[in-house]
Amino acid sequence: EGLTVAQKRAMDAEYEAAEAYRKIDKLKRKHENEINTLNQLAPQSHIQKESSTTKCDYNAMEPSADSSEQQWRDEFEPLYKE
DSSP, X not given: OHHHHHHXXXXXXXXXXXXXXXXXXXXXXXXXXXHHHHHHHHHHHHHHHHHHSOOOOHHHHSXXXXXXXXXXXXXXXXXXXX
C-alpha cells in the first residue's frame, strides 16, 4: 500500500511538472508575440513622430539686441568686472 501511495504521488508530481512546463511554454510564446508586435510598432510610431514634428528655426529664437537689453548690460557690467 505504501508503494502505491508513493507511485501515485510521483505520478501527480510528474503531471504537475508537465502542466507547469506547458504553461511556461505558453507564456514564452505569448511574450515573444508581444515583443514582436512591439518591435513592429516602435519604428512605425517613430516615423509618425518624425513626420508630425515641426522643425525649429533657431535663428528666429535668437534674442534681439534692443535698447533695453543694452541698458541692462550697461547697468550691471560694473558688477561683473569686480
